[in-house]
Amino acid sequence: MSDEHVNTRIVLKSRPNGLPAIADFAVETAAIPQPGPGEALVEVMWLSVDGFMIARLRVEENYTAGVAIGDVMQAYGIGRVTASNRIDRAIGDIVFGAFGMQQWALDQGSPVGRVLDPAMGPPQSALGILGISGWSAYFGLLDIGQPKAGETVVVSAGTGAVGALVGQIAKLHGCRTIALVGSEKKVRQAIDLYGYDAAIGRHDSDFDAQLKCAAPQGIDVYFDNVGGGHLEAALNAARPYARFAICGMISMYNAEAPVPGPANMALIIGKNLRLEGFIVSNHWDMMGDFLKELGAWHAQGQLKWRQTVREGIASAPDAFIGLFTGANMGKMLVKLA
């Protein structure tokens, strides 16, 4: 249980240059906020850490509302309503919202917030398979990737929280699936646990040759979580009219100096390729279909799902940073209460 007398929270201390470090964050305490008119008080139970949150830390990417120095670090979470001045929030409701890295938050009824249906399973699934991760996989693969049965789908970080679902959803749609992963252990996991037809480790000597071997006819859909050399190999392997859903570019965040893009970008022209980036928080309106279809697959046990759980608010910065070093197996969560 959290300390019921103070609100422990994680604030941004300095703006990271490249990968964020522990020293960029501070743990501080404040009074538990009091809900005003139109507000509910939420005791945060679970926090999600998500790679795309790094954009909120960068000045140059301030087209999304960024985190100011001294502000609470942004994060989606699940919590329990303990007091409410809102007609749509009752005490005891389990709610999803952008609560930030803190133990107590005010729910002001933002468009992203919602009361969870207890029938949908454990509430933290709303932070993963039925939340940002599942929604990223579902939207990116189906809406942008437009896979057809029999086509070949390649997923970078193919055993990550998002990637593992992309591979499984593609398989449910009758596609041949190939994972690009970061270790030999993950190669086995990709095939044995998530049912990929093939998996290629990051350290395999010749990425292009491995991909050619796994997909001799080329690839139709590429779901990118990594960027860099993975994207370059996918451009080489792409068939004409292939679709690239660009969900993340973890390799591009990994250095203090800018990392050059792929040297084979001109293939986009001759192959008539389409690359489309997305952050699902811009597409909440389309989430209904997703919850229905993925929820049904999930309920029928058709989707494998793994998570890594850290305990306590103080572990949140380390959990976030771990996303960029491969510390997680599946979805990374922080359990608070």
Place this chain on the structure above:
Amino acid sequence: MSDEHVNTRIVLKSRPNGLPAIADFAVETAAIPQPGPGEALVEVMWLSVDGFMIARLRVEENYTAGVAIGDVMQAYGIGRVTASNRIDRAIGDIVFGAFGMQQWALDQGSPVGRVLDPAMGPPQSALGILGISGWSAYFGLLDIGQPKAGETVVVSAGTGAVGALVGQIAKLHGCRTIALVGSEKKVRQAIDLYGYDAAIGRHDSDFDAQLKCAAPQGIDVYFDNVGGGHLEAALNAARPYARFAICGMISMYNAEAPVPGPANMALIIGKNLRLEGFIVSNHWDMMGDFLKELGAWHAQGQLKWRQTVREGIASAPDAFIGLFTGANMGKMLVKLA
């Protein structure tokens, strides 16, 4: 007039590494071919040289039918039918087709070939404003770029054969237009001749700052003929949900070693950008609308059009190479007969 007893033609002698050079081509003569069943003989009058043809010279880009060593270099052309065993070609017809860099060609009725309507103006317009150039501009801007009135459209190589039309069509659609060009002279031409609202020279010290000044709210559509630093600046300037029509990447062809892509590719994600490459020869089926609408604008004198003409088949390699060094003003053509 061409020599009526031989067929002078340009063949590929060696595969260029980077930019093609004169020495990669040879001028040779052969007998004038005789039309067999289902073939017509065409005396080629005009040849088009097009930047995207460079892809046909590269082994690694052999998803389009490439040019083999010793083969006639590919090119679109306009010619006069002088003998015919085809029901759809009469002697005297002026025809468009993929005739290659040669004085005489056989018209075998490929899907791209067609008999030109004399009412559409001088036949060579079918190689430019009413041909590949116009069709690239129209398809790329409208189908991929999806510009709306009031939006800002940026065009690299904005005074080139394709770019100048993109700028003018965008203007006819009520957009604000900005050209990226290669010289001070072209800055003036962009504004005075083609009606751009602003133009930025390649050698301006700070591309990002100039673009910010010309488009303080950011850009909605980017039509790329250049790639490299131009594409990088456009990614920086893009507004959320901007569309990038990737028509050419001349800067990427310009070196023997691979040129890295933009270092800011991750912006594709956070800004929800869409990049789509195209070669219009894959979209002949949609050309009807284009000919109707662009033909009407052209007939009404609403579109400015410039061309650079070289004389004689032997000048074709130099004309082609000149595309990559900025030797052309507008559309580059070779006049044969």
